[in-house]
Amino acid sequence: MTAESEKIEEPKGLETPQDIPDGWQANIIAFACHYCAFAAADLAGVMRLSYPANVKVVRLPCTGKLDQIYLLRAFERGVDGVFAAG
Amino acid sequence: MIVGEQKPFDEVWEMVKGHKQLTVFGCNTCVAVCHQGGNKEAEILASLLKMRATQEGVDIEIVDGGIERQCEHPFFESAQEVLKESEAVLSLACGIGVQFMAQKYKTTPIYPALNTTFLGDVQEDGYFTEKCQACGDCVLGVTGGVCPVTRCCKRLFNGPCGGSTNGKCEISKDIDCAWQLVVDRLEALGKIKDYEKITPVKDWSKDRAGGPRSFKLEGF
Ligand code: SF4
Numbered sequence: 416m417t418a419e420s421e422k423i424e425e426p427k428g429l430e431t432p433q434d435i436p437d438g439w440q441a442n443i444i445a446f447a448c449h450y451c452a453f454a455a456a457d458l459a460g461v462m463r464l465s466y467p468a469n470v471k472v473v474r475l476p477c478t479g480k481l482d483q484i485y486l487l488r489a490f491e492r493g494v495d496g497v498f499a500a501g
Numbered sequence: 502m503i504v505g506e507q508k509p510f511d512e513v514w515e516m517v518k519g520h521k522q523l524t525v526f527g528c529n530t531c532v533a534v535c536h537q538g539g540n541k542e543a544e545i546l547a548s549l550l551k552m553r554a555t556q557e558g559v560d561i562e563i564v565d566g567g568i569e570r571q572c573e574h575p576f577f578e579s580a581q582e583v584l585k586e587s588e589a590v591l592s593l594a595c596g597i598g599v600q601f602m603a604q605k606y607k608t609t610p611i612y613p614a615l616n617t618t619f620l621g622d623v624q625e626d627g628y629f630t631e632k633c634q635a636c637g638d639c640v641l642g643v644t645g646g647v648c649p650v651t652r653c654c655k656r657l658f659n660g661p662c663g664g665s666t667n668g669k670c671e672i673s674k675d676i677d678c679a680w681q682l683v684v685d686r687l688e689a690l691g692k693i694k695d696y697e698k699i700t701p702v703k704d705w706s707k708d709r710a711g712g713p714r715s716f717k718l719e720g721f
């Protein structure tokens with residue numbers, strides 16, 4: 416379950432360029448294939464390996480399900496980087 | 502099919518940025534085949550425009566949609582609502598679709614997102630070539646299926662000219678000489694004798710010389 420504070424919301428208003436605050440971390444969304452990359456992430460979890468909290472993983476049935484518009488919508492909503500793994 | 506190419510993004514942005522609401526509207530037939538104007542491309546262009554609006558601090562509500570064909574009334578039925586509500590429309594159809602919509606929605610500005618480039622074929626995935634200029638009086642039957650109007654750079658009807666070299670046209674080494682293609686094809690068909698026949702002066706009144714053309718079927 417994703418905590419409320421972790422959800423990536425629709426932008427609330429217009430964004431203006433700002434100085435990068437101290438301690439800022441890029442907001443990364445990872446699209447992972449259920450059968451390989453997501454399974455690998457799962458295994459990493461079982462092995463108690465950790466990854467930074469600024470990465471959110473979205474499971475896809477296959478990376479073939481990835482569509483340009485998923486990437487663009489992520490950027491529209493303020494995601495800084497997209498990682499596709501599969 | 503009709504081939505088009507998306508206009509440079511900045512040009513599109515300049516056209517539409519003054520509106521408060523914009524519908525980015527795809528046409529899912531010819532221009533979808535060349536990956537420039539289909540409903541999917543409309544969705545992508547709408548997303549890029551939203552991001553540009555955000556970056557520039559411009560407040561525009563942008564939605565996307567599309568239909569199968571923007572050059573025929575019945576296809577518009579499914580989109581009546583969204584189009585009636587639109588302050589402006591950015592159409593990804595060819596010039597025909599844009600004009601058809603402008604005629605249909607008399608008080609809504611309809612902007613073209615594409616440059617309509619030619620009537621062509623799909624040689625291979627992602628590669629389109631011009632093949633016909635709709636001259637209104639087809640001569641393919643005597644030229645072995647190679648169009649001299651479109652494919653000969655000088656539109657010669659009794660070619661080749663003196664510039665034909667090693668099968669290439671004198672204007673570019675990347676362009677096949679249409680008349681070399683005609684000769685090769687007539688040879689392959691065993692009709693090379695037909696090459697000797699002089700083609701009379703073409704009747705250009707059936708081309709654009711007579712103004713915009715139309716065609717009406719009886720009984721409809
Ligand atoms: S001769 Fe005219 S109608 Fe025939 S392919 Fe060429 S341009 Fe088109």
Ligand code: SF4
Nearest residue numbers: 653661662670678679
């Ligand atoms: S070289 Fe061939 S295609 Fe080019 S203008 Fe001459 S006849 Fe036409």
